[in-house]
Amino acid sequence: MNSDLSGLRGKRIWICSLGCRSNQYEAEALASAVTEAGARIVDSPECDGAILVSCTVTAGADRKCRQALRKVRRASPEALLAACGCWAQHISEGEARSLGISLLVGNRRKGELPALLAGALAEKNDSLQVYREDVSVSRKWDPLFLSKPLLHTRAFVKIxxxxxxxxxxxxxxxxxGFPVSRDPEDTLREIRSIAASGCPEVVLTGIHIGLYGRYAPLSLGELLRRISAVEGIRRIRFGSIEPFALDDELLETLSSIPQFCPHLHLPLQSGSREILDRMHRGYTPEEYLALAGRVRSALGPDVHISTDLLVGFPGEDEAAFSDSLALARECAFGKIHVFPFSPREGTAAFSLPFPVPPDVLAERTHRALALGRELLEEYQRRWIGRTVPVLMEEGKGSCLSGLTPEYLRVSCRGKALPGEEHPVAISGIGTDCLKGRVVP
Ligand code: SF4
Incomplete structure (x- = not known):
């Protein structure tokens, strides 16, 4: 592969990332690569080249991909458009041409994108080039590397x-595609580089990080132990981990690593035994509830357990939906991400009988969101009157914002710089955050 990146020198590149944290990591790593090649990342679509790190998880995500590309086309008619990732993996070449895409780069090939973009910019070649492979058989790791995160206090690291x-x-x-794990040495090299740039927190991400140890030479627990030994790493988190991947051994390891933050995102999806079965999730509501209990025993009663709820799966009746709400209460979740079900072609659920009518879906989504707000507030309330360590991210004057180890946003007043951790006395709840004052 041509690795001449000179075509990027001096170019304005706009990067748009949609969807999950793995995409966010990939977008940051691509930004890191093009910046090192002399390009400038711009925050508006007025640019010489644009990279869309695309998502296809719902029909809405597909729509957002098209909208993002049209937005660049309108703002910069001459810009070279590159789309990579999940949506780019499956759209037709006809659709890519109609949207003005010049580089269509599927999964497992995003590492090639900076050089491809450099080449296309240097040659002023805007005709469509396609780089995709069969991800169901590929065992290749997509070699991206984040040397310096854009956000200086927290970096996603894809493992x-x-x-x-x-x-x-x-x-x-x-x-x-098929599960693959990143080489542990490459992961540690990246984390050392992130720590050396002054960033103290890493969020380990992946599509299903519970599978890490099955396709890597060491277990996820051992990887965590090695990450915790990297100088400068003060906080470690998981983006999300599937409940069926969190066993007692891993929980014990998490509890033994002081830098591991007491927050776990454990997607529940439904509280109905029958619906979970039809979703093929691999656990029952009782097993999930027992797991939430074990998480609290291992990481302490104040651990933040957040989740995803998929509302309106085919066959979900009022009783099944009520089971979801009841289990969410019993689990005492903090943040709940609510997703209304949308059938996706090519999945087993696409043709399942008993779809939930749109008005019922909308009403249940509304109720799930309301419960989410109520539970989050309940969880936030327990912090009022306490002093918590906050890693500062940004601030204007004496108005600061940062995160607690439990992944709660705190807006506070006082003196502190981004990247510093300070005790903050929590006095109340604001919009989507806790409010407090830095303890001098
Ligand atoms: S939701 Fe299920 S199938 Fe989809 S990535 Fe997670 S574990 Fe895999």
Whole structure:
């Protein structure tokens, strides 16, 4: 592959990332690569080249991909458009041409994108070039490297890709392909570089990070132990981990690593035994509830357990939906991400009988969101009157914002710089955050 990056020198590049944290990592790593090649990342679509790190998880995500590309086309008619990732993996070449895409780069080939973009910019070649491969058989790791995160206080680090669990609603196994794990040495090299840049927190991401140890020379627990030994790393988190991948051994390891933050995102999806079965999730509501209890025993009663709820799966009746709400209460979740079900072609759930009518879907989504707000507030309330360590991210004057180890946003007043951790006395709840004052 041509690795001449000179075509990027001096170019304005706009990067748009949609979807999950793995995409965010990939977008940051691409930004890192093009910046090192002399390009300038711009925050508006007025640019010489644009990279869309695309998502296809729902029909809405597909729509957003098209909208983002049209937005660049309007703002910069001459810009060279590159689309990579999950949506780019499956769209037709006809659709790519109609949107003005010049580089269509599928999964497992994003590492080639900076050089491809440099070449196309240097040659002023805007005709469509396609770089995709069969991800169901590929065992290749997409070699991206984030040397310096854009956000200086928290960096996503991708350690795993792909999934073969095949939940019946999910398109990800088709677009991300067979599970692969990143080489541990490459991961540690990246984390050392991130820490050396002054960033103290890493968020380990992947499509199904619970599969890491099955396709890597060491277990996820051992990788965590090695990451915790990297100088300068003060906080470690998981982006998300599937409940069926969190066993007692891993929980014990998490509890033994002081830098591991007491927050776990454990996607529940439904609280109905029958619906979970039809989703092919691999656990019952009782097992999930027992797991939440074990998480609290291992990481302490204040651990933040957040989740995803998929509302309106085919066959979900009022009783099944009520089971989801009841289990969410019993689990005492903090943040709940609510996703209304949308059938995706190519998945087993696409042709399942008993679809939930749109008005019922909208009403249940509304109720799930309301419960989410209530539970989050309940969880936030327990912090009022306490003093918590906040890693500062940004601030204007004496108005600061940062995160607690439990992944709660705190807006506070006082003196502190981004990247510093300070005790903050929590006095109340604001919009989507806790409010407080830095303890001098
Ligand atoms: S575990 Fe299920 S929801 Fe998660 S990526 Fe795999 S198939 Fe999709």
């Amino acid at each position: 795993q890709d792909g999934c073969n669990h095949f939940c019946t609603y999910c398109t990800i196994p088709a677009s991300r």
